[in-house]
Amino acid sequence: MKNNVAVKVSNVSKTFHLPTDNSTSLKRTIVNYFKGIKGYRDQKVLRGISFEVNQGDFFGIVGRNGSGKSTLLKIISQIYFPERGTVEVNGKLVSFIELGVGFNPELTGKENVYLNGAMLGFPEKEIDEMYGDIVAFAELEDFMHQKLKNYSSGMQVRLAFAVAIQAKSDILVLDEVLAVGDEAFQRKCNDYFLNAKRDKKTIILVTHDMDSVRKYCNRAILIDKGEIKVIGSPDEVANQYSLDNVTQKGSATVIEEVVTQNTPEPIEEVEERINNVQNQKENLSPVRDLKVRLLSKKLLEDSDRVVEFEISYNVLEDIPTYIAFSMVDIDRNVWIYNDNSYDFKTSKAGEKLFRYTCHLSELNKCKLKLNVAVRNDEDEPMIFSDTENSPVLIISPKANMTKSERIASSGVIKKNGQWTAK
Ligand SMILES: Nc1ncnc2c1ncn2[C@@H]1O[C@H](COP(=O)(O)OP(=O)(O)OP(=O)(O)O)[C@@H](O)[C@H]1O
Known part of the structure; x- marks a missing residue:
């Protein structure tokens, strides 16, 4: 991968297997479970997606509901794994994808900041250093010792977003952050985005708001039915998206009416x-x-x-x-x-x-x-x-991984082999 490339997505495909049988018999359910027998139809959510995000890009991903944007972000963030294709990431990537990922309602705000930081691979000392800024950005000083389940959903969003942006990352991945939060929070996001754009921070943003695409992004893609329909300038992508919303009807997802057998059910x-x-x-x-x-x-x-x-x-x-x-x-x-x-x-x-x-x-x-x-x-x-x-x-992953360890950390088992140059 070229040095100036932050994220390289090559030929990524993802299919979800949706069960078609609603067996209510305990015996049948258990027998099927252990034999792995089940009827399915396949939902092809992403189909051969390839693009590169350069360092310093503010990269927009847009598409209609169900077109596969969040699934793509989850694959880039290693939350999901593609069945075909690869994603290469050059640097430390932090994502704010959906509320709840990495947060525990039974823990306090403070405990959640430390838990989330550890899951992102930050050692405790670094989280200590970031903690004050996170609390200040979220404006939740008086609530950090309360359990998260007692926060309003807007407060939870502020905390999660504050962790994502204060964590020292090279690449920030954000899903629909502008759709949530009150006006004051949106103003804060706006200020953050404008500063990040000026400072050439690498950001990947999924949004339905075409004004944001035009205002913040320098490049963007439009996804339709799991494929890239347009890749280019924010204007080109935003115009096509607006046109599609007026002219297209029906689902933005492809469901194959294929019934497969013996596929492991989620x-x-x-x-x-x-x-x-x-x-x-x-x-x-x-x-x-x-x-x-x-x-x-x-x-x-x-x-x-x-x-x-x-x-x-x-x-x-x-x-x-x-x-x-x-x-x-x-x-x-x-x-x-x-x-x-x-x-x-x-x-x-x-x-x-x-x-x-x-x-x-x-x-x-x-x-x-x-x-x-x-x-x-x-x-x-x-x-x-x-x-x-x-x-x-x-x-939680090893802290302070080398680049080689980080690349290899998408595997389940830690790398432990030896290279010999012949
Ligand atoms: N874990 C899952 N299991 C089964 N199907 C899933 C799963 N996650 C997503 N899907 C399906 O994949 C399709 C694409 O979902 P995705 O969330 O990626 O779309 P999106 O473009 O982000 O949509 P939106 O704009 O509504 O957020 C949807 O039809 C969704 O139901």
């Missing part, structure tokens, strides 16, 4: 459906009260990646049971780590309590959800952990 959807069915049938199961309690920290920094948790459940009959659990990478939608207590199977009724410890030092960064099931002797799940008992762990 794990969260399966879990939710199984949970729903499970709740309805709860009274039939001889296993009850499954509780999962995280004993280690929720945020695991690179230096301390020990995970410890406790699982308890109650068996009403004398039947053999054992625990099986998965740690699911929420963004990539894959099982990263599975284990079970098969070698410690119990056979009698009564309260069961197990504690488990493992290390996740090989991982780069990810968000993991711990899903637990109790199985019987035939390996059939008798109960699943519900949302409250499926804790989320945040694996």
Whole structure:
């Protein structure tokens, strides 16, 4: 990649598999889940997107609702992974994509700033240095010790945006930031954008507001049905977008009416459906009260990646049971780590309590959800952990990565190989 290029997107495609079956039978749902059988239609959200953002560009991305803009930003920010194509990023990238990503409603404003900073890869010392500016920009001095769930949505936006812009990044990725917040906040954004444009900060902005595209951006693209329709000056892109809004009808997303089989369904959807069915049938199961309690920290920094948790459940009959659990990478939608207590199977009724410890030092960064099931002797799940008992762990990346480490950090496992020049 050329030195003056900040982000290079090459031939990126992304498809979401949407389930077509609404099975309500517990048995059918579970059998399908374990066999991986499901009916799908494919929604091709991005189709071969390529463009470059140069250092110092204020780069606009526009398109109608559902055209794929946010998905593209999530791929650039490594929240989603494309099934084809690559994204190369030259420098530290910070994104403000959607409210809630990286924020925890149960923590205070201050704790959230530190949690978010750590997820972005900033060491605590650097967050200490940024903290005052973040609070001042957000104008939330009196609220930093309150839990985020007690903030108004506008206050949450101000805090998240303040973290994104005060964090010392080379590239800033922003989704629809101007659509939220009150007039005072929008004025503040305006001042920030004009200064950033003058200082040649690299910014990628998704917006529906063509005045903003004309005012701030020096280059832009228009996405339509997952493809780039126009790439060029803000005026060209904004004019075509306005024209499309008047002349085009129907969806800006391409849904293929192809039904595929044996494609892994998004794990969260399966879990939710199984949970729903499970709740309805709860009274039939001889296993009850499954509780999962995280004993280690929720945020695991690179230096301390020990995970410890406790699982308890109650068996009403004398039947053999054992625990099986998965740690699911929420963004990539894959099982990263599975284990079970098969070698410690119990056979009698009564309260069961197990504690488990493992290390996740090989991982780069990810968000993991711990899903637990109790199985019987035939390996059939008798109960699943519900949302409250499926804790989320945040694996934060190594601080101060070298450029090579940063490029390689899109992999699940940390790089550990040796190069030999021959
Ligand atoms: N995680 C997901 N699972 C399934 N479908 C998804 C997922 N995320 C996005 N989509 C679908 O992909 C399409 C594009 O969504 P995306 O949010 O990228 O569009 P957008 O251009 O940002 O739209 P908007 O202007 O409304 O924000 C939509 O039809 C959406 O329903």
